[in-house]
Amino acid sequence: MKNVVQNPPEAQTVSRQINTLGETVYLVEIVKGLGITVGHVLKNLFGYKPRMTVGYPEQKRAIPEGYRGKHRLTTREDGSTKCVACMMCATACPAECIHIVPTESENPDIERYPARFDIDLLECVFCGLCVEACPVDAIRMDSGVYSLTAFDRESFMVTKEELMQIKGNPHPEGKVVLDQ
Amino acid sequence: MTALDVLIYILRGLLVVLVVLQIVPLLIWLERKGSAYIQDRPGPERAHVGPLRLAGLFHVLADAIKLFSKEDFMPAGANKFFYYLAPMIPVGIALITVAVVPFWHTMVFPNGYTVIGQVLAIDPGILWFFAIVSLTVYGVIFAGWSSNSKFSLLGAMRASAASLSYEIPMVLAAISAIMTYGSVNLAHIADAQTGVWWGFLPRWGVFVQPLAALIFLVTSFAETNRVPFDLAEAESELVAGYHTEYSSMKWGMFMFAEYAAMIVSTAVFTTLWFGGYNVPWLDTAALIAHAQYWTEWLLGITFVVGLVGFAVNLNHFAAGVGRWRDIRDYEGLVLAMGAIGTAAVALLLLFLCFAFHLPDWYGPLFAGFIQLQMFIVKVLFFCWVFVWVRWTLPRFRYDQLMNLGWKSLLPLALANILLTGILITVLK
Numbered sequence: 326m327k328n329v330v331q332n333p334p335e336a337q338t339v340s341r342q343i344n345t346l347g348e349t350v351y352l353v354e355i356v357k358g359l360g361i362t363v364g365h366v367l368k369n370l371f372g373y374k375p376r377m378t379v380g381y382p383e384q385k386r387a388i389p390e391g392y393r394g395k396h397r398l399t400t401r402e403d404g405s406t407k408c409v410a411c412m413m414c415a416t417a418c419p420a421e422c423i424h425i426v427p428t429e430s431e432n433p434d435i436e437r438y439p440a441r442f443d444i445d446l447l448e449c450v451f452c453g454l455c456v457e458a459c460p461v462d463a464i465r466m467d468s469g470v471y472s473l474t475a476f477d478r479e480s481f482m483v484t485k486e487e488l489m490q491i492k493g494n495p496h497p498e499g500k501v502v503l504d505q
Numbered sequence: 506m507t508a509l510d511v512l513i514y515i516l517r518g519l520l521v522v523l524v525v526l527q528i529v530p531l532l533i534w535l536e537r538k539g540s541a542y543i544q545d546r547p548g549p550e551r552a553h554v555g556p557l558r559l560a561g562l563f564h565v566l567a568d569a570i571k572l573f574s575k576e577d578f579m580p581a582g583a584n585k586f587f588y589y590l591a592p593m594i595p596v597g598i599a600l601i602t603v604a605v606v607p608f609w610h611t612m613v614f615p616n617g618y619t620v621i622g623q624v625l626a627i628d629p630g631i632l633w634f635f636a637i638v639s640l641t642v643y644g645v646i647f648a649g650w651s652s653n654s655k656f657s658l659l660g661a662m663r664a665s666a667a668s669l670s671y672e673i674p675m676v677l678a679a680i681s682a683i684m685t686y687g688s689v690n691l692a693h694i695a696d697a698q699t700g701v702w703w704g705f706l707p708r709w710g711v712f713v714q715p716l717a718a719l720i721f722l723v724t725s726f727a728e729t730n731r732v733p734f735d736l737a738e739a740e741s742e743l744v745a746g747y748h749t750e751y752s753s754m755k756w757g758m759f760m761f762a763e764y765a766a767m768i769v770s771t772a773v774f775t776t777l778w779f780g781g782y783n784v785p786w787l788d789t790a791a792l793i794a795h796a797q798y799w800t801e802w803l804l805g806i807t808f809v810v811g812l813v814g815f816a817v818n819l820n821h822f823a824a825g826v827g828r829w830r831d832i833r834d835y836e837g838l839v840l841a842m843g844a845i846g847t848a849a850v851a852l853l854l855l856f857l858c859f860a861f862h863l864p865d866w867y868g869p870l871f872a873g874f875i876q877l878q879m880f881i882v883k884v885l886f887f888c889w890v891f892v893w894v895r896w897t898l899p900r901f902r903y904d905q906l907m908n909l910g911w912k913s914l915l916p917l918a919l920a921n922i923l924l925t926g927i928l929i930t931v932l933k
Binding site: 355361362366377378380383444 | 545894899
């Protein structure tokens with residue numbers, strides 16, 4: 326068996342030699358281990374109140390800057406969508422979850438706008454390529470919404486109107502209130 | 506056999522079965538909460554009935570409802586008869602093996618009526634226990650074989666091999682105990698552990714046979730298929746072992762059987778080595794003679810505990826308002842009311858005890874009740890040891906398991922029998 330497996334040069338060999346009698350009969354080491362665990366139990370039973378865990382629905386952790394949450398469509402000052410239906414996002418999308426139906430605009434300054442702009446959130450992989458691809462900053466993923474739940478599949482097909490209503494939350498101040 | 510005898514017989518059976526059935530949910534809660542506290546987590550704490558959360562005790566109830574209402578799935582190619590039979594075997598065996606364990610010393614009422622502490626007062630006792638409990642492995646083998654899955658089959662083979670290997674040291678360890686006590690009837694064994702040595706040390710078997718007690722405890726872990734010997738369901742290798750293909754309440758029955766087996770193992774362990782139902786320093790005669798005195802003490806302690814509980818829970822209520830923002834915020838208040846109510850009832854009963862002389866039949870009943878409680882406390886403690894060990898130790902490798910069983914525990918158990926025999930011969 327010698328030299329069958331070559332250790333990488335920087336790898337260290339950890340000695341697993343059992344030396345003492347106490348280690349050989351397991352018992353002493355087991356009692357030591359039991360001492361450690363019961364110490365944790367007593368600490369948690371009496372007085373160790375700030376826990377490591379977050380009680381999720383009531384408490385939320387702060388999400389990092391640049392977090393890619395649920396998409397939203399940005400709007401102009403008059404409330405119409407910035408999207409020009411150029412299809413760049415739908416083309417960039419690796420999951421092919423963006424479905425756009427373009428239509429001609431009456432406004433001569435804007436040639437096209439989306440009649441429909443649907444995102445299938447169940448298909449979406451939240452890669453953010455649509456945001457990168459957008460030439461007019463119409464689609465963003467800075468809503469800070471990461472908990473996407475519904476009772477049926479249809480609810481995950483979000484439309485243009487819904488996407489336009491979502492407010493941007495680029496620096497969500499989720500605050501962790503540790504367990505009292 | 507009069508109608509009263511039959512009634513008492515049925516009541517004894519019900520009591521013993523109910524003790525097991527009632528402790529199992531408690532153990533599941535103990536396992537979840539204990540593991541959580543060992544790992545610095547809060548554990549189950551959300552489910553509630555009205556304002557009461559009781560530290561997550563209702564999660565077990567929610568789990569049971571979930572298991573009953575889940576889809577009962579049977580894999581293709583499974584042998585239907587054995588597939589359905591398998592979960593019933595361990596549960597049934599756990600419930601019938603506990604029947605030979607004495608839960609209290611025989612109650613002798615002043616009119617001569619006696620109530621024994623076992624359901625089955627049979628002489629084979631511990632031998633009957635070993636004979637029946639070794640059938641548990643059939644449940645595992647049937648489950649593994651009939652579910653037509655390689656993971657299940659591997660788990661079942663491991664479980665049967667481990668069970669057979671560890672049964673031998675277990676029985677040999679019990680033989681040392683049988684030699685020491687001179688009886689195989691568990692009631693006699695528990696009875697032999699009444700009293701104290703040198704005025705302070707309870708006459709428990711563990712002080713005579715520490716090695717055998719240790720071997721029995723270690724083999725109990727293997728018999729109940731729990732960490733560090735739970736190779737049967739090694740989830741890192743075998744998905745879930747022999748119950749991989751089980752779902753719904755059939756899986757729930759395996760879960761139930763695991764904890765019921767824990768209770769039975771610890772009950773026998775307690776009876777053999779930790780005095781069984783015996784209250785340390787207080788034998789049955791003393792309990793009967795001073796029933797009134799101890800009742801008053803217990804009521805007094807209940808009163809004080811009720812008052813402390815009132816203060817603590819009221820403090821929790823005051824500190825925790827707004828944590829859940831629903832009815833659960835009022836849990837502390839409800840518990841405080843319950844505690845003060847208990848204290849009031851205890852105080853009332855205490856005054857009644859002071860005012861009246863309790864009737865003669867109260868003594869044996871009180872002794873039996875206290876011994877039952879003592880037994881349950883001991884069993885719960887050793888169940889906690891099972892949980893504690895589970896969340897402390899890693900799983901043994903298969904060769905380590907076999908080495909420990911055949912090369913360490915078996916010779917040790919045999920040597921212990923030899924030593925016991927020599928000592929018994931010499932000391933006679």
